[in-house]
Amino acid sequence: MSTWLPTAPCTPRSCVETPAAVRARAVPRAVLRLAAVLLLLLAGIALTPLGPRIPQSMVRRWCRCIVRAAGVRVRFTGAAAPTGGLLLVANHISWLDVPLLAAVRPARMLAKAEVRRWPVVGALAARGGTLFIDRDRLRALPDTVARIAGALRTGAAVAAFPEGSTWCGRAQGTFRRAVFQAALDAGVPVQPVRIGYRAGGATATTVPAYVGEDTLVASVWRVVTARGLVATVEVRDAIRPGSSPDRRSLARSAQPRQTAAPAWAHTALVA
Template sequence: MSAWLPTAPCTPRACVEKPSAVRARAVPRAVLRLTAVLLLLFGGIALTPVGARVPASLVQWWCRWIVRAAGVRVRITGAAAPTGGLLLVANHISWLDIPLLAAVRPARMLAKTEVRRWPVAGALAARGGTLFIDRDRLRALPDTVARIAGALREGAAVAAFPEGSTWCGRAQGPFRRAVFQAALDAGVPVQPVRIGYRLSGGTATTAPAYVGEDTLMASLWRVATARGLIAEVEVRDPIPPGSSPDRRALAHSAQPWQTAAPAWTHKVLVA
């Protein structure tokens, strides 16, 4: 693995809250939740051949219900995503972030090549037009940036997690600059999104985090057995093209913990 790759100090042992004892009656509920997630994923795979003919509203509904099926309530607030080419960027905590970001606006995801090997979800990502980045090959980065810029020029939305690694949510990493060069080259806006998770009582939680040496199955089970999880998605106002002199400044201004509070031009609540 290359030394330049972004890493986070977060680990399951140090950062992720240990779930309370799972009661016997919670196990069937968790199994039903995971079954519902799989059924929705298979439904999405079945629809991939028709691709662009699927209405965006249906894709957004499906993405919200991927998260909802896992037992997590979804709350999306903030500015509406514009049409046309758009770079959508967010902090990265969990595998849940992927459908949550697509619920804001359906987009081509930028993901590491390892995602291709994920069961079910990897096939769905590949068929859905995901742009994969080989993080072990620094020389391939300019070609990846060029492909992203090309998709943006064609009017597509591209969604990325510029931290380059998942963090637990109590701390965040700096946004890496490369993907922002694609937005500059294509002359499209950048829309920051902040994702967070809390319990129904209002307390922030790291239970959904998927960090360090954590396994996907362990994270899935932790989410499915949790009670009262809420995913909160704050959509910030788009940063218009030409407002930042270079990719370093653009990356800094796009960090959702740096940007101003959203204008609250619309609110969506999925209970």
């Protein structure tokens, strides 16, 4: 098994909740949500040639708007991410995780090569400077780590999901160590982020999960037809360079642990 290609036991049938039957009157709302998400993505593609001239505050706001347009409210906890070179890491549940992580700090995403072929999203990812990984080629691993470290040395932020696969949210994978070697080589901090999804108050839900043989279309439709979804984004304290002697201990320190319920105190709500 490749370092980049771990597998998760989660499947749509065994893990993913399905929203209650969608009433006919709710379909127009879901279609409007889809249209709003698509328009925001197209606007992002149109603006990507401006590159670094776009203020990061605007990028963060745009990412939050994408999630909100899909009908999901967002709660952020924790401090702001530091400036300069930074490896941003999070657990991986849904396609929503990408804009949520970018809302913490805009970054060059680390993604599997297949994402480049996705409609709309693939074009946006490529123009946004995404670092694509050929996960089937183990020999490409050193070169990929070197490219990540090179990006970090320039002062850029790189965002990754070190579990290497999506999980349903009720279970989670182990952070793979390879990407953390890039942070060690570049001498930059690591910012752990914990992402979760709730429905009906503090009740955890797997509706937004995108796992196993699930399709992106099916996952998106579950989200836009659901009601009362809330994404929780907990930004943990950054791990300073030199505080971990090797990538194994650094990955262990960065691994966000599951909690029974989120801490709602001192939380910012994006309506």
